[in-house]
């Protein structure tokens with residue numbers, strides 16, 4: 063039951079790094095020792111990479127692992143398994159656990175659980191405000207100085223709505239090169255909101271979540287970040303208007319980064335017509351025009367990264383009336399396939415948006431490195447020719463709330479390596 | 494037809510068939526023995542998560558006149574109130590052998606969810622701010638009885654359209670049956686993208702002279718505290734139907750209200766009690782129309 067910690071030497075044969083010409087990769091002592099054609103190494107375990115694409119290990123800036131508090135929905139261990147199977151070598155665990163990750167003690171607990179699971183690096187995100195209550199700052203410095211070395215802070219699930227508090231948070235974390243990841247949602251405009259406000263919500267009689275509730279917060283926050291010269295990260299951008307505002311802010315030199323989820327790149331609000339809460343998510347699924355704008359923003363770099371917002375929920379929180387269901391969807395095991403579907407086989411772009419850039423934003427030096435000799439051996443092997451059907455009960459997550467049930471998606475993750483140790487081989491998790 | 498969840502499920506032929514059956518049912522209701530053996534041995538469950546004595550009694554009378562066994566499953570004081578999920582309740586109803594479940598629920602889409610979990614028919618008796626199909630059918634029945642037709646009529650639906658399940662069901666059904674619909678109310682309460690084929694107007698006085706039917710919606714005073722409008726007084730001044738406005742309507746035009754009314758808010762007693770008002774008929778017609786729906790869902794007419 064324990065992952066192999068003994069030093070292993072692995073020789074990957076004939077893999078196509080970022081879709082290039084087939085080559086061999088020798089992984090030894092946690093790093094890529096050699097890269098090139100016709101490598102050999104005595105005693106090395108050989109992995110046949112023929113037909114597979116090698117990508118740097120994926121990095122998720124937005125994962126809900128639910129531990130501590132909702133271990134019936136997901137644990138650090140089960141979430142780590144799902145992550146490894148999705149090609150990830152690092153995930154950032156959101157702070158909205160119970161208790162909230164708003165102290166050094168809780169972030170260190172999550173960090174240690176990640177180490178014990180040993181399948182991906184679990185990097186805790188700290189809460190911005192005590193108890194996510196949006197009233198006073200949590201001890202951001204203590205979390206930064208803890209063993210978990212927190213650099214990303216977020217009240218995700220809630221918006222830091224108070225403009226003065228948001229300004230202070232942005233300013234304060236400059237001292238340790240931190241970043242505030244904002245869940246942009248003006249709460250007064252989304253009271254009771256159930257889905258995107260538009261023709262479908264009008265027809266279904268579900269309270270609307272207007273695009274402007276997201277856009278007004280992003281507009282305010284980029285101005286604040288510019289004013290105090292701080293870094294801002296925008297979580298799960300979901301509207302065309304938000305893309306526009308971020309594009310403008312970047313042109314003006316504001317230090318803003320942004321993420322989009324796979325589901326916002328693919329699914330639209332018509333999914334709510336079934337009233338099946340598996341499609342309920344926050345921010346909600348939007349329109350075709352929004353999806354188009356998000357894809358364009360992702361291609362042109364206005365949106366820096368894809369993040370999953372992996373949000374497992376127990377059956378009873380989804381098998382109920384729409385209004386009573388919790389928002390959120392699984393994402394880790396389907397993210398790469400969905401992005402592949404959306405962007406096509408543009409491997410350098412996928413590596414940038416799903417590995418390099420998220421690692422940079424999170425300050426994870428050991429991740430998001432190009433696959434070259436000497437780099438940490440964090441990588442994943444993908445078979446782009448395989449198409450597979452998503453089966454909710456076939457996923458490693460403890461919960462089954464995937465919006466892609468029954469859908470056929472491209473790209474199977476065959477193997478994942480964390481510092482040279484296989485966490486997934488032959489599509490099976492090694493722990 | 495297996496379920497009646499939305500009036501969108503009804504094409505013109507089916508809707509007309511329901512109204513025709515309802516006409517026959519109405520003649521039964523006029524007889525001395527008001528009972529038909531049609532649904533003998535079948536079980537109809539009234540599953541009510543909201544207090545609505547009017548609607549529940551109407552469904553109960555309809556089922557009993559068709560000789561069905563009726564079980565009233567009120568959410569108040571039952572296992573439901575103790576937190577039993579809709580899915581678990583569905584299994585209970587299944588075990589009781591429910592052939593049809595009539596559900597009233599505060600959450601939009603609850604009947605759609607229930608339909609996944611029971612093998613019997615599900616009849617939506619009002620879900621959240623979504624739909625209330627039998628209300629729309631009884632309104633259509635009432636219009637047809639009074640005006641002789643529906644096709645080509647101009648129906649104004651006035652008030653809190655945003656939160657009205659009655660309005661949503663009526664818009665769909667009236668469209669299907671060939672009426673022209675105008676939604677009237679303050680812009681805060683009238684969604685502009687509800688349906689591509691309806692008109693939206695903010696000036697009631699401008700619409701009234703062109704309307705054949707004026708359907709008033711109940712406006713809850715609580716909307717005031719959410720700033721949908723400044724005060725009850727201002728609301729009734731701008732959108733309430735009083736005697737003066739009634740006289741702006743064509744002589745043949747009728748006034749409808751699904752009830753319960755806020756007299757003095759959206760409608761004055763003078764209008765509600767006038768011969769132009771169909772409010773009492775609507776209640777009577779409700780039983781016949783619900784008999785027709787149960788007959789069609791359970792009687793195997795199609």
Ligand SMILES: [Zn+2]
Pocket residue numbers: 218219220245297298344345
């Ligand atoms: Zn969020």
